[in-house]
Structures are given as C-alpha cells and as structure tokens.
Amino acid sequence: MENLLTDAFLSSLLTGAIIAGIPLLLAGLGEQMSEKAGVLNIGIEGMMLFGAYLGFLVAFTFSSVWLGFLGGIAGGMMVAALMALFCVRLGLNQIVIGIGLTLGAEGLTALLHHFQFSRTYPRLPAPVRADLPLLTDIPILGPSLFGRHPVVYIALALVVIMALLYRRTNLGLTLRAAGEKPAALDVAGGRVMMIRTAAVLFTGAMAGLGGAFMANIAAGIFIPYMTGGAGFIGIVLAMLARGRPFWVLTGALIFGGALSLTTALQVAGSNIPTDVIQMLPFAAVMLVLVLYGRKARLPAALGLPYERGAR
C-alpha cells in the first residue's frame, strides 16, 4: 500500500474527486433555483447531455474550450426553453415533460454524434490549467486544488453568489415566493410566469455548463449517453440541500470524493468486493439522506403549474 501512496497518485485521486464533483455541483445549483421557483426540473439530465454535445461541438469546431462552454450553456438553455414552454407557460406535467426531454436529448445527441463524429471520434487537447501562484506548490493539495481549469473556480464562486442571492436580495425572496405561494406573489405584483421561466432557463444554463465541463474537461470527448444520470444526482443534491448552495457543494464533493475512493480501494487491490466498493458514492448520498433528509422541506408549490385565478 505504501508504494501506491505517492504524491502523484494521491493528487490524481483528489483531482478526480473535484473533476467528478463540478458537473454535479453545477447541475445541483441549477436545479436548486428551479425548485425554489416551484418547477421540478426532471429534464436536467437532457439539458446536461445537450450541453455536453453542443459544448463539445463548439469547442472542437472553433478550437476554443471557452467558446465550448458558451455553446454548452446555449445547449442547456435550448432544452430548458422547451421545459419552460411546456411546463411553465402551458402548465403540462413537469415529470412527464422532463422525462420526455431527457429521452429526446439522448436520442437526438446520439443521432447527431453518429453522423458527425462516429468515424473519427475527435478528442480535445489536455485542458489548460490556471495555476494559482505559490499555492500550486503545496504537495498533493496544490496541483489538485489550485491548478485546475478556471471553470472550477467559477463554479465555486457561483456557490457564494447563489447563497448571497437567496439570502440578501429581493430576487431571492421573489424566487421563494414563486415556489411557496405563487398566487400571493401574483397579487403583490410579481410576475410568476416570468420568474419561473427565468429560473428554468438558468437551470438549463447551469446544467449545460456542467455537461460541457464533463465533455470538454473531464472526458475530452463527447460520447452518447455520457452524462449517465449525473443530472438525476444533481436533483437529489438539490433536494438534500434544502435550498442552501453550500450544501449542494458539500454533496457534490462527497459524491466526487467517494468516486475517487472507489478507485483508490480498487487500485490498492483491496479485498472488498467491487460491488460493495461501487456502492460507496450512492451509499454516501443515501446516508446523508437518512441523516438529514427527514428535515428536507420542499417548496409548497413545487411541481404545481401556476394559472392565474385558478382555484
């Protein structure tokens, strides 16, 4: 075991935890806003996947990862626009539409990939790192924590920004009102439909950015179905976090860390059966759910379409 515990190996595990956690963090932050506004955004998996596809397509076409991230945001928002149209504007069932959008995104991206990339499978070059001076020299922690792509730091900054938004601004209160008592918000002159539409579009942007991060940084390639349920894990994180962005960050890091732990245990040749090891990330989330989930309180109007004047 001692032979394995080199700086390089430990650093790679820590890096793996962060890279696996960032897409979940972005998806969870997006879902959190949607749920605050009263929209259960089951389509987030489809938004991530389309963001991953469009993000990779743009990054590869223009040889720019940054443009790729913009493409990913646009891709996520495109799917989110359909969610907003069907669920917010037309008041259709949010779960049915969400599942439909996810299945549609899976099929469409697989088809597009087949025609565009299936003969060449292009890969992006290794991602650029933003080394923070001095900090990156810290053994093990330095390269993992302070030598990552700038989007990692943007995602972490978003946690703080979202927390401030929800706690300290009128917009945060308005979002909560749209999810708790949309009729009251309407009576007070708030625009429920607009708030909910904006929240859903923001969710799409975050999910798309997370998908693009997965394709452009974590994998370096787009593969059909590559999100593999990350969007649904984002939903779970958002629900467990009870409206607190820092809890989404904690959950994402626990999940990412548990994923890296599974690798460490296997590479170390642990005698624990692989099936048990592979359960760790999910068991960790379930444990948190058991410990804290009972206190979870979801917005009163979550999942309910709003129609002015309806009883």
Next chain:
Amino acid sequence: MTKFLRSIPLAAMLASSTAFGALAAEVDTIAVLTPEQGSDFGWNQQGVDAARAAAEATGVEIIVAEGLGYGDVRAPLRELAAEGADLMIAHASGYNTAAPEIAEETGVAVAIVDTPTAIKKGLIADYTLSGHEGAYLAGVLAAKMSRTGTVGIVVSGEPPSWNSQSAGFAQGVKAENADVDVLYAVIGPAAYSDAAGGNRVTTSVIAAGADIIFGQGNGSSFGMIQAVETNKATDGGDVLFIDVIGDKSSLDKGHLLTSVVWDMTPVYTAMIEDLRADTFGTKSYAISLADGSVSLLETPQVDADAWAAVMEMKDRIVAGDITVDAIFDAEEVRALVTVTE
C-alpha cells in the same frame, strides 16, 4: 369410408409439413439490437458488422436497430417480431431479461449474452463470448513492453465476457513476468458510456505507476484513450493502450499498442444455421484464436521481437500446448491482480 380414405393423403401432407417445419424452421429475416450506434469501433460495431456478414453469408434479410440505449427494449423487440424477424440478436447484457420474455410472448427466437443458464431449445440461445486467449497474448506483450513494471486493467463493468479477458490478460502478464504488477479498477456498475469516468480512473491508474492500460469499456474506452494520450507515465514516457473487440487504429495518435479483435460472424452464422436445423438454443457458442474469430492487432507501437515471441505463443495455444482457462467470475479476476497489503 371413402371419405376417410380420401382424407389420409391430406392428413399425411399436413403431418409431414408440420414435422418438416419443426425440424427446419424457415429463416429469412434476422434483427440485431444494440445499445449504442454501430460505429463505436468496439462491441456495438462488431455486433452490427458481424450480423450483416452472417445475414449475407446465409442469404437472409437483416434489420438493424441501433442506439437503443441501456433501458427497457421490450417495445422495439415486439416491433421487430411484428416486422417478421425470425431471430432477434439482443446484443447487450442489459437486454437479457427483456429478450427472453419477448421470445416467450411472441414465439420469435432470441439470442442473448452473459446468461448461459437461460437457454431454451428453439427459442433462446446464449452467446457469452470470450477473447481470453487473445487477452492472454496481450498480457504477455504488455509484460514484455512495460518499462515501469506495472500495467493496469480498467473496465467499465464486470460482465462475464470482460471478466474472462481481464483474467486472461492478468494470466498472460504473470506468465511472462511474475514481477510485473497488475492494477485493476472498475469505473462503475455499468459505466459503459462514462467517458469522463474512464478518463478519471485511467488517470489514477497511470499515476499509480501503470504505463500500459488494458481497457474494456464501449464508449468509456474513449475516455481511457484520452487519459492515455494526455498523461505521462511515472517514468516520464508515453503510456500505451490495449483495446478490445474492435480495431481503433484509424483513430490512433501513437498510443495504441494492440487490440484483442473479435469477429462474431461465425457465431451468428452458426445461430442461423442452428435455427434452420432445429438445434437452436441447445449449445454454447465460442470464439477462438484457432478459427481466427479472435486475433491480435499489430500496430507501429509494437516491438518487433516481442511481437514475434507473442505470435509464437499464439501458435502454441492454437496447437493446444498452452491452455488458457476462461474465468468469468469477477472474484476470481480480482484474485489474479496485485493485492497491496
């Protein structure tokens, strides 16, 4: 009485046609179902290509249903049965619950993978294939060419076919050089398309010292390849990749060492012939070095001397001088890899 006598030839004709039908089913259309598009240079592509080749060889029509995902495929199976398929090849281990159910429901024969216990005469066949002999040779080659003395196995799941190849690879490494460490990591329970996970896990295995990666992963293989291409080994040199099932040499950027290539055409051809001969679902199907359905890919990265030695070993396996056991159980695979106490 006259009426009775007249009916005898008719009854005899009916009886003979029924009996003939039971002995030799008419097969004019087959279908193949794959979870991803048949263009992945791996499991899905080999399945589709082999089914097309088998259809052509046996003179039957083929319906290809690709990119069906890893979820419930009962609806497409029913559709294919309704379209007239006489044999449906359900080419994913995730389909081995739904396909037998639909076979019972529709009476259309199905072929499934990784479930040898589910076979049923005339209705359900299993083709749990194993390229373990080729993987053994790949292991020998890896042990000969590793600079760091550590090689890695990265898989996106533990289906029996992959377990047997992981075991074959580990056995080959140890047979060539018992001092070489074999690291083993599974990306996830069924992470077949998890390219990000493939990249993450492979990067860690490389950081742990491996300079050659034996990767089995469908879509996630491309994440492994990306990790191999963008990371250096602990000795500062390049990392090499050993692929399975397909030939990715047209995509290679100088890191592909070899591939354990499968050709499933003989298996599918035999299934069609067995269906016609009413022996479908009565035996197992196999691929091997001997008939060329398993082979090792030569690339520019292979050392010539090492390749010559490996080919010599291949001849000894084909001749029966060396026997490579097929090990399908994941626990037994782990017993073969390096355990660091």
